[in-house]
Amino acid sequence: MKKNRLASVLPPVIVGIVGLALWEGTVTVFGIREILLPKPSSIWAQLFEKWSVLRHATWETGKISVSGLLVGIFLGVLMALIANRFKVLNDGFTPLAIAINATPIVALAPIFNAWFGITGTFSNQAVVIAVVFFPVFINTAKGLNEVHPNEIELMQSYAASEWTILREVRIPNALPFFANSLRLAAPLSVIAAIVAEYFGGPQDRIGTVITSSAGFAKYDVAWAAIAMASGLGLLLFGSALVTERLSMPWRISGDIKDN
Amino acid sequence: MRDNSEALEEAVSVESADKVFNSGSDNEVQALLGIDLNVKEGDFISLIGPSGCGKSTLLRLIADLLSPTAGEVKVFGKTANQARLDQDYGMVFQHSGLFDWRDVSANIELPLELKGWSKADRHVRSREMLKLVRLEEFKDYYPRQLSGGMQQRVSIARALSFEPRLLLMDEPFGALDEMTREHMQVELLRIWRETGTTVVFVTHSIPEAAFLSSKVVVLSPRPGRIHSEITVNLGNRTDETREDPEFFQATTEVREALRAVEAN
Numbered sequence A: 001m002k003k004n005r006l007a008s009v010l011p012p013v014i015v016g017i018v019g020l021a022l023w024e025g026t027v028t029v030f031g032i033r034e035i036l037l038p039k040p041s042s043i044w045a046q047l048f049e050k051w052s053v054l055r056h057a058t059w060e061t062g063k064i065s066v067s068g069l070l071v072g073i074f075l076g077v078l079m080a081l082i083a084n085r086f087k088v089l090n091d092g093f094t095p096l097a098i099a100i101n102a103t104p105i106v107a108l109a110p111i112f113n114a115w116f117g118i119t120g121t122f123s124n125q126a127v128v129i130a131v132v133f134f135p136v137f138i139n140t141a142k143g144l145n146e147v148h149p150n151e152i153e154l155m156q157s158y159a160a161s162e163w164t165i166l167r168e169v170r171i172p173n174a175l176p177f178f179a180n181s182l183r184l185a186a187p188l189s190v191i192a193a194i195v196a197e198y199f200g201g202p203q204d205r206i207g208t209v210i211t212s213s214a215g216f217a218k219y220d221v222a223w224a225a226i227a228m229a230s231g232l233g234l235l236l237f238g239s240a241l242v243t244e245r246l247s248m249p250w251r252i253s254g255d256i257k258d259n
Numbered sequence B: 001m002r003d004n005s006e007a008l009e010e011a012v013s014v015e016s017a018d019k020v021f022n023s024g025s026d027n028e029v030q031a032l033l034g035i036d037l038n039v040k041e042g043d044f045i046s047l048i049g050p051s052g053c054g055k056s057t058l059l060r061l062i063a064d065l066l067s068p069t070a071g072e073v074k075v076f077g078k079t080a081n082q083a084r085l086d087q088d089y090g091m092v093f094q095h096s097g098l099f100d101w102r103d104v105s106a107n108i109e110l111p112l113e114l115k116g117w118s119k120a121d122r123h124v125r126s127r128e129m130l131k132l133v134r135l136e137e138f139k140d141y142y143p144r145q146l147s148g149g150m151q152q153r154v155s156i157a158r159a160l161s162f163e164p165r166l167l168l169m170d171e172p173f174g175a176l177d178e179m180t181r182e183h184m185q186v187e188l189l190r191i192w193r194e195t196g197t198t199v200v201f202v203t204h205s206i207p208e209a210a211f212l213s214s215k216v217v218v219l220s221p222r223p224g225r226i227h228s229e230i231t232v233n234l235g236n237r238t239d240e241t242r243e244d245p246e247f248f249q250a251t252t253e254v255r256e257a258l259r260a261v262e263a264n
Helices: A002-029 A040-049 A051-085 A087-101 A105-116 A122-145 A149-157 A162-199 A206-215 A219-247 B055-062 B080-085 B104-114 B119-132 B148-160 B178-195 B206-212 B239-243 B245-263
Strands: B010-021 B029-040 B044-048 B070-075 B089-092 B166-170 B198-202 B215-220 B225-231
Touching (some): A002 A040, A051 A087, A051 A122, A051 A162, A051 A219, A105 A162, A122 A162, A149 A162, A149 B089, A162 A206, A162 B104, B010 B198, B044 B206, B055 B070, B070 B080, B089 B148, B104 B119, B104 B148, B119 B148, B119 B178, B148 B166, B148 B178, B206 B239, B206 B245, B225 B245, B239 B245
Parallel strands (some): B044 B198, B044 B215, B089 B166, B166 B198
Antiparallel strands (some): B010 B029, B215 B225
């Protein structure tokens, strides 16, 4: 098991290191101007030089991403439970939600600024909530609905109430679907927060650091901010995976028995 | 295992039951017509027929998962609805219906949990049931870690955990390979003898119906009607029984009834 994990981690690490080395080498050898593509070493240097600014910006953007993510998850799950309870709502709302989810919701950022104010953080947060809500709602609703008919009949044969069926069958059945939506929504929340910051809100955020650095042709700083944003996205994605593992021990099943 | 002193004669009685689906619409289907069926306590009866003959529908009428459009269904002298509320029967489907998120013991204990049994009592009973289906060493496994045959044994253990007097089975071995299937049939007969439970078993396999049942009920399709009832008496059955002339005769009888049904 340990060996397997090492074997699966090693190749991407090697490819990553080789990629960075090629990047550094190409920029140096061909004399590409730093204004077009800074070397990884210059970006690395900026990470240290601008650390306090970057750390603060990442923290603030992180707060927007995580709070928006949590509210979006809460609303998505709540709506999925309500839609599961009332068939009319499910039939009416679910197809609409699937259609909305196929649209670029982040494009709403300037509209949200007009609605909720351009200086506060709520309009940025609202973009994150909207982006997270739809995949969480759609997947969770699907998981609550797609139960094998025999499993429902079985519960009815025990004279179980709708509430018991929800608790014992539908909710556990929806967990893997919900976990999939988390994998999507966690990195999306960071993307949504940064894109929203491009259009407004306070000035000490990752999004604004990227736009202002690029505006002053300080591309190495912009890249350093992008690196921080990537780190944040990976952190949230990792948390989604850990949550998935912890909440569904039965999914880490051993070998199939033959008999 | 059970006190049979106040045993009732009739476990199931169906009287002139009809079932119509989508009544009044364009795709109205007369699934069952004028069904009369009596199952005595301790019987093992099979419902067999071509697909679309309504055998699963009939089982669901007995289980009160569907209501008859006309006629009456009684289980142990009560309405089917009351019998379901009293949990007088256990049910096994082709899809094992085991919950991935519960280990084997917890799956077997589910109906007991819903009935409000204490943890200690549930444990004792699930151990007994695992012993009955010979899966003691797999109590902590998750369903996905088990083979199809083992999953069905857990499903049977779960259906019998609260000691119902009636076991309703809807093609429970339909998804198993032939060897596992024959093995499971012998196992089921052993469990049936040990528990004295009445069984109503839906199948589309001729040898399965002939091997298991004391009575095979043959249904004809569109609308589903009872074509004939064949009494089988093979006594104590083992794997060797499958090579007996009596078994051959029983399968032939069932096969001929089914041919007559198809010819209509």
